[in-house]
Amino acid sequence: MTEVRHRGAKDGEPPLEQQPSEDKGSDSELKAEKDAVSDNESKVDSGVPEVPVSADDTPEVLNKALSGLSSRWKNWWVRGILTLAMISFFFIIIYLGPMVLMMIVLCVQIKCFQEIITIGYSVYHSYDLPWFRTLSWYFLLCVNYFFYGETVTDYFFTLVQREEPLRILSKYHRFISFALYLTGFCMFVLSLVKKHYRLQFYMFGWTHVTLLIVVTQSHLIIHNLFEGMIWFIVPISCVICNDIMAYMFGFFFGRTPLIKLSPKKTWEGFIGGLFSTIVFGIMLSYVMAGVRYFVCPVEFNNDSNSFQVDCEPSDLFQLQDYTLPGVLESVTGWTTVRLYPFQIHSIALSSFASIVGPFGGFFASGFKRAFKIKDFANTIPGHGGIMDRFDCQYLMATFVNVYIASFIRGPNPSKVIQQLLALRPDQQLYIFHSLKAHLTEKGLLPAVEAAA
Amino acid sequence: MTELRKRGGGGGDPDTADNISDKEAESDDRLGLPGDGEGEGDVDSKTDAPDVPVSTADTDNTPECLNKALKGLPPRWKNYWIRGLLSICMISGFFLIIYMGPITLIFVVMCVQIKCFHEIITIGYRVYRSYELPWFRTLSWYFLICVNYFFYGETVADYFGALVRREVPLQFLARYHRFISFTLYLAGFCMFVLSLVKKHYRLQFYMFAWTHVTLLIVVTQSHLVIQNLFEGMIWFIVPISIVICNDIMAYLFGFFFGRTPLIKLSPKKTWEGFIGGFFPTVVFGFLLAYLLSQFQYFVCPVEFNSDTNRFMVECEPSDLFVLQEYTLPAAVQSTLRWKTVTLYPFQIHSIFLSSFASIIGPFGGFFASGFKRAFKIKDFANTIPGHGGIMDRFDCQYLMATFTHVYIGSFVR
Numbered sequence: 001m002t003e004v005r006h007r008g009a010k011d012g013e014p015p016l017e018q019q020p021s022e023d024k025g026s027d028s029e030l031k032a033e034k035d036a037v038s039d040n041e042s043k044v045d046s047g048v049p050e051v052p053v054s055a056d057d058t059p060e061v062l063n064k065a066l067s068g069l070s071s072r073w074k075n076w077w078v079r080g081i082l083t084l085a086m087i088s089f090f091f092i093i094i095y096l097g098p099m100v101l102m103m104i105v106l107c108v109q110i111k112c113f114q115e116i117i118t119i120g121y122s123v124y125h126s127y128d129l130p131w132f133r134t135l136s137w138y139f140l141l142c143v144n145y146f147f148y149g150e151t152v153t154d155y156f157f158t159l160v161q162r163e164e165p166l167r168i169l170s171k172y173h174r175f176i177s178f179a180l181y182l183t184g185f186c187m188f189v190l191s192l193v194k195k196h197y198r199l200q201f202y203m204f205g206w207t208h209v210t211l212l213i214v215v216t217q218s219h220l221i222i223h224n225l226f227e228g229m230i231w232f233i234v235p236i237s238c239v240i241c242n243d244i245m246a247y248m249f250g251f252f253f254g255r256t257p258l259i260k261l262s263p264k265k266t267w268e269g270f271i272g273g274l275f276s277t278i279v280f281g282i283m284l285s286y287v288m289a290g291v292r293y294f295v296c297p298v299e300f301n302n303d304s305n306s307f308q309v310d311c312e313p314s315d316l317f318q319l320q321d322y323t324l325p326g327v328l329e330s331v332t333g334w335t336t337v338r339l340y341p342f343q344i345h346s347i348a349l350s351s352f353a354s355i356v357g358p359f360g361g362f363f364a365s366g367f368k369r370a371f372k373i374k375d376f377a378n379t380i381p382g383h384g385g386i387m388d389r390f391d392c393q394y395l396m397a398t399f400v401n402v403y404i405a406s407f408i409r410g411p412n413p414s415k416v417i418q419q420l421l422a423l424r425p426d427q428q429l430y431i432f433h434s435l436k437a438h439l440t441e442k443g444l445l446p447a448v449e450a451a452a
Numbered sequence: 453m454t455e456l457r458k459r460g461g462g463g464g465d466p467d468t469a470d471n472i473s474d475k476e477a478e479s480d481d482r483l484g485l486p487g488d489g490e491g492e493g494d495v496d497s498k499t500d501a502p503d504v505p506v507s508t509a510d511t512d513n514t515p516e517c518l519n520k521a522l523k524g525l526p527p528r529w530k531n532y533w534i535r536g537l538l539s540i541c542m543i544s545g546f547f548l549i550i551y552m553g554p555i556t557l558i559f560v561v562m563c564v565q566i567k568c569f570h571e572i573i574t575i576g577y578r579v580y581r582s583y584e585l586p587w588f589r590t591l592s593w594y595f596l597i598c599v600n601y602f603f604y605g606e607t608v609a610d611y612f613g614a615l616v617r618r619e620v621p622l623q624f625l626a627r628y629h630r631f632i633s634f635t636l637y638l639a640g641f642c643m644f645v646l647s648l649v650k651k652h653y654r655l656q657f658y659m660f661a662w663t664h665v666t667l668l669i670v671v672t673q674s675h676l677v678i679q680n681l682f683e684g685m686i687w688f689i690v691p692i693s694i695v696i697c698n699d700i701m702a703y704l705f706g707f708f709f710g711r712t713p714l715i716k717l718s719p720k721k722t723w724e725g726f727i728g729g730f731f732p733t734v735v736f737g738f739l740l741a742y743l744l745s746q747f748q749y750f751v752c753p754v755e756f757n758s759d760t761n762r763f764m765v766e767c768e769p770s771d772l773f774v775l776q777e778y779t780l781p782a783a784v785q786s787t788l789r790w791k792t793v794t795l796y797p798f799q800i801h802s803i804f805l806s807s808f809a810s811i812i813g814p815f816g817g818f819f820a821s822g823f824k825r826a827f828k829i830k831d832f833a834n835t836i837p838g839h840g841g842i843m844d845r846f847d848c849q850y851l852m853a854t855f856t857h858v859y860i861g862s863f864v865r
Contacts (some may be wrong), residue, residue, distance in 0.1 A: 370653035
């Protein structure tokens, strides 16, 4: 999160404001860094060259439209317009459906990976290392193949069983993935060049940590998506809302600095963001929980060979009456309130987004300071790279996935049946008899005497 | 694998060869880390200005009694005797813990894992001179505990199902296991973010990444070893023994016949050693599989008996461990004059395991060699006299453990 959150009416700002709009090269980045961070940091290892960030990327049309305004306002207008553009884009892809969403998640993942790897190359001047670019992308492909293979096997089970080549790929999936990874590993070992061992190991480590962060979590996002699009939309919207609200509150009321790492974040912004995000989350959940398109698990229909989102909404998405505790009763004058249970879960999600989510942003800020870069890349004018926008989302995706697994999802009956059908006949008979005994004991099955 | 595999009459003193290869490991990475110039000298050579500070890994750790017993011999033979004695010690130790049963094995695996983690992290501290970084030692160990808790929790919930259902606190921990693990990890993550100190950002991020890659390598694979163990102790013993055999056989073949260098990374490995290690290992694996398949103790899945609260290894052996007749192909029939041969199917699997151990396993060793050259260290640590650290002995085992696990998942289960 690289937004500038003012500290109220302090002096040092105006020069800071003008910097971003004028950055045309690494010099201004360095100056902005110096103003933003305390001086010692940039003086310490001046021997480390800066990572060049590409120049101002604002499209010509925007530049012309805003040519009249002063540079400070121009920056805000650019950021504001781009924010609106991104949010509209978000709505469009939601409308287009699960398939498109998966594609977008995949593209975002690839772009984030590319941004972080490029930073690694610049930091280590390792752009010319033999094989290394190929190997990084190869590892990305392997890990994606592994994860998507596991997902496809789960969700597209019937389709996979039908097609013979898919069935073989699915049965030996782990072995194939491991063999592919091993090939990359052996290529790495064979590519070690005498003078560059340390560099190559650094890049190997860098690639793997990036894969760990970027790929596993984009994958959790897709898992969340399959639970129901609401589990994808609400967390992301909560994080975006928290970003914007904390920015606004910090802008208008910000006074007490929050953490030394990001000197422009303030406690007022933090707390203001927390409350507004919770309210926003509750309202958004209310709006969405009523629509089947968002609430139903995404399923692949074997007959029509397309995704469908049609089901009987679970209890989570049925309005229920809750009795208010005594305190609230006297305040609001209502005895009961009708809510979706999901709205209560949304409070937990919003709280996480506001309280722990920013740590993802601090982590990214620390990373950028550590490697002396202003933004991850310059893909989005006024905002930086894709990673800049998604740094808080990652922790959120993992949290939602863990939350669903722990508190929402029970064991999936259809999955259990799938596993049962894959067993040997004698094992199936054994399970059948145990189950029958169990159900008879519980009284769910009438006690039938087995024919002697 | 830091054994010296001589090139027959080619090279000279192994120590000199080591020195040369250390100097060749100079890298010109422009990281701004001071003093990246010279290679670190060997134990015997002068160590005036090492870039990576000399650790206890490079000083002689041989116990006094051994030193006295071998006083008379020249240093070269003394080294071989020490290595030989320690090899025999380690192999006997291996037999002993197998005899003592699954619980001891799990415990030993865990200790090995902790020691490997400690060795690699210590190297990281020395490389980055980050020993005084605030919090970092605590955080590294905390992350190790978190990841272990996560993995062992998943295993326990699976294998100890009945026990878990009985005890209420265990039930609670099992149901919310992922959430609890995630929370613990997050706490560590937030502590890391809060511990970032202005002048040391880059160092702290490096150590964070170093810790995570180490965890990825060490913990996940020690965990796969334990899962293999639960399939049946034979799936634990045979792969490890095969790797050890390959090490020893390749060493001996290289010693006696070695001539053509194998890879620039480890100049003392030879093609003769590589190929010579392959065939005896396959034969050894075949014979060992035959020997062990007869015992229920090795062959049965390890199960936890909820009534007696102990592990038991008793079952009806699966088809894999029942002798079967195989018709030999015509070509082999004419040479051997046998029509059929009775084998355990597991012996055929063992051929694949041996091939992997001989062909791909060494890449784990090359990786570790490259790592040691990159960071200019001779051994990971000096825990085992004559052999180096625990990581030195286990570097080839890791790839093997993952392979065995994937193999079981794909072809056996």
